[in-house]
Amino acid sequence: METKKAHIIEKLGKNPSKKMIILGGMHGNEINGIEAIEEVLPRLKEIFDENNGEIWFLRGNEPALKAGERFVEKDLNRLWLDEHIYNKEDDSIADFKSLRVLHDLIINDICQGLFENCYFLDLHTFSAPSGIFAIPAANDKSLEFARSFGVPFIERLSDSLPGTALSYFGRKGMTSVVFEGGTHYSPEATRNLVAGIWHALAQAGFIDEKLQEVKQSRKLLIDISKDLPHHLELTYRHKLDDYQNFKMNPGFYNFKPVKKSDNLAVQNKEIILSPDSGFMLMPLYQKKGSDGFFIVKEK
Ligand SMILES: [Zn+2]
Structure with a gap:
């Protein structure tokens, strides 16, 4: 109990x-x-x-x-x-x-x-x-x-x-x-x-x-933190209903710059492209999770 x-x-x-x-x-x-x-x-x-x-x-x-x-x-x-x-x-x-x-x-x-x-x-x-x-x-x-x-x-x-x-x-x-x-x-x-x-x-x-x-x-x-952006805001959340069918491409880390249409991940055999430019946040490299990644921008 x-x-x-x-x-x-x-x-x-x-x-x-x-x-x-x-x-x-x-x-x-x-x-x-x-x-x-x-x-x-x-x-x-x-x-x-x-x-x-x-x-x-x-x-x-x-x-x-x-x-x-x-x-x-x-x-x-x-x-x-x-x-x-x-x-x-x-x-x-x-x-x-x-x-x-x-x-x-x-x-x-x-x-x-x-x-x-x-x-x-x-x-x-x-x-x-x-x-x-x-x-x-x-x-x-x-x-x-x-x-x-x-x-x-x-x-x-x-x-x-x-x-x-x-x-x-x-x-x-x-x-x-x-x-x-x-x-x-x-x-x-x-x-x-x-x-x-x-x-x-x-x-x-x-x-x-x-x-x-x-x-x-x-x-x-x-x-x-001296080389990192300081004040940011979320612009995109890649929500996952089924984390088992999502695979982030290797090489991403927090605050890595991404451009619109960059190839980010594979989900249900489809390629996931970045919807926007900005910085990568919390790319998913573990077996369980509710979100694949986030895109943030400097404010
Ligand atoms: Zn946590």
């Missing part, structure tokens, strides 16, 4: 006036987020002033994390819609169960209906060989929070992906950002996610900006 407790890695702090939720493993194969949380925790416990808010570190898709799979039957990060949250009929599907337990934990136990002072940082990695970026929910606070990381950030992506936790909590009024740290299982991804956590905690006022960890983290994020 999956419980709320199974999703809580650690809770720090005793002042409920503001809350930070940092979640790893929304996708069960993305263990770098959990590793990053475990790396930050010992030092954070030493320096965090308990009167400075509450910080909650959570695990995402618990059964998928145990299985080492992106999801069990359904992508948990496409299920954050009322029709799934409040439909009790299919608790036999493990990902739906995780959704409802996490939803109850975050909405009722952690935020207690007070979303204005709640931050949500969702740690992810991807299957492409390089890149780093942030995705804000579609509200101004989230946009400014995403911009503050110093890495590329992408507008209009949150709106175009129905059922992400990002957009769900953003619509509740939370400051909500996805941080994509790097390639699945790479040491760089964990290092980058660690930096993202330190930056976020300082930016939101939970810890002192003058801490060495914060300064080093900010320098790292700016350094690794």
Whole structure:
């Protein structure tokens, strides 16, 4: 029986006036987020002033994390819609169960209906060989929070992906950002996610900006982003209903420039051409996924 407790890695702090939720493993194969949380925790416990808010570190898709799979039957990060949250009929599907337990934990136990002072940082990695970026929910606070990381950030992506936790909590009024740290299982991804956590905690006022960890983290994020475009927006999403019949051509990576009509992938034996020029984002190089790739443009 999956419980709320199974999703809580650690809770720090005793002042409920503001809350930070940092979640790893929304996708069960993305263990770098959990590793990053475990790396930050010992030092954070030493320096965090308990009167400075509450910080909650959570695990995402618990059964998928145990299985080492992106999801069990359904992508948990496409299920954050009322029709799934409040439909009790299919608790036999493990990902739906995780959704409802996490939803109850975050909405009722952690935020207690007070979303204005709640931050949500969702740690992810991807299957492409390089890149780093942030995705804000579609509200101004989230946009400014995403911009503050110093890495590329992408507008209009949150709106175009129905059922992400990002957009769900953003619509509740939370400051909500996805941080994509790097390639699945790479040491760089964990290092980058660690930096993202330190930056976020300082930016939101939970810890002192003058801490060495914060300064080093900010320098790292700016350094690794210096040759990447900074402010982007989504122009195209290649949604997949059946990921098994999709194969991305080799050689793509995040922010690789593409031109209109470039040959990108094969789907059901048909060649997929780029509908537009721009930059490639999140080309799919893993066996499970809801999207083949995205095209983004500089804003
Ligand atoms: Zn993910």
